[in-house]
Amino acid sequence: MEVSPENPAENQLGAGVKEEDLLKAVAASGYPLQAVAVDLIASNLFSDQSVLEVQEEWSYIDEDTGEFRNLDAYISRQFDHIGRGHIRPHLTMLVECKKSELPFVFFLRQAPCGDFPRLIGMPHQQLGLRFPGDATANGTGPITIGMHLSHVLGLSEVPFSLEPPRAIAMSKAVRKSGSIELTGEETFRGIALPLMKAFKHFSRVCQPKPEHCYYDVRAVFPVAVVRAPMIGVQVIEGEPKMTALPWVRVVRVEPSTERFRSGYAELYAMDVVHEAYLEAYTKKVHAACQEIFRRMELISIPLITGIAVLGEGEAGSLQAPYESLRAHLTDDEFNAWMREKLRATHG
Structure with missing residues (x-):
């Protein structure tokens, strides 16, 4: 050491504490994995033009206990301003990190x-889509319908969203009585629960x-980085089949009282990534955000105001809604809208 x-001479290991034993304890603690993961993610997200925030041992408030x-x-990177x-x-x-000699099973x-x-x-989480008069069923005039932000941006069609296998549950192998x-x-409380509660707090x-009048919009990725075997299990014709996987998206279903939620349930997802795949995963995350923010820029003013207009003949083009929506305010009109917003909120 x-x-x-x-x-000072007094600052030394006491009798009975061996340096090699202490080093083994440090290695077993999981902190080395945390340091490796944070450095790797940060190095892949950083660029000369970016603003990068890194905070280890990041604090959040537990919504159940208040602790x-x-x-x-x-870890957060800012992109160029839009809108x-x-x-x-x-x-x-x-990010939450875990290590184990025994596998995680999905x-x-x-x-x-x-x-x-x-x-x-x-x-706004809902965007009002305003149709021209001749696009309505009876041609009586324009109508406005609500569409969720994720659907407007087509997030489910981004390759990153479609790529990983999905798991409805995850477990960890443990030794018990020789088997x-x-x-x-244990896995839920050690990995999924902290990430879910941290996301809700954030x-x-x-x-x-x-x-x-200015908005810090964040694409948030709850991620567990593991140094352990990752095994996916799929039942095919009644028989379980195992596959080693570097990346799995785990879905957690929680009850919801909101009527617009399908089945009165709200879905939360987190990615579990093997340490050796983390560099490739981080690059996919970066590419996904570039695409998402590109789509946001195309309709940035409607996203700010909450209202979008479909032009003549565009009512049937909702398969790719971010391509058919157009900003409905000129620069002068948008600035006037902002001034009115300030007057309404500040008097």
Whole structure:
């Protein structure tokens, strides 16, 4: 062990504490994995033009207990402003790291995963689509319908959203009485629960206020980085088939009382990524955000105001809605809208 030149003689290991034993304890703690993961993610997200935030042992408030808890890392990169400078887009990763000699097991199904990544910090989660008069069923005049932000942007069609296998549950193998068993509760409490609660806390604190005119919009990726075998299990013709996988999207279903939610359930998703695949995964995350923010820029003013207009003959082109929507305000009109918003909120 190295010794600082200014280290006092009294600062040394006590009797019975061996250096090699302490080093083994440090290695087993998981902190080395955290350091490796954070450095790798940060190096792949950083560029000379980017603003990068890295905070290890990031604190959040547990919504159930009100207590402060820590997540291994918060990493965020800001992209160029869009929406005439009123939207500051960010790529944000909430990271938890785990290591194990025994494998993590994922039960794979063709299940929906909700919105992934989640976009938070937007002034509106629903966009009003205003149709011209002749696009209505009876031709009596224009109508406005609501469309969720994720559908407007076509997030489910971004390749990143379609690529990984999905799991409805995950477990960890443990040794018990000389055999291997699976435990789901320990895995949920150690990985999924902290990431879900951290995301919910982050979503609450990033919610913009009505008087805001500039918006920090974040594409949020809850990610578990593991140094352990990752095994996917799929039942085919009644028999389980195992596959080693470097990346799995785990879906958590929680009850919801909101009527617009399908089945009164809300879906939360997190990605579990093997340490050796983390560099490739981070590059995919970066590419996905570039595409998402490109789509946002195409309709940035409607995203800010909450209203979009479909031009003549465009009513049937909702297969790719972000291509058919157009900004309905000129620069002067948008600035006047902003001034009116400020007067309404500040008096």
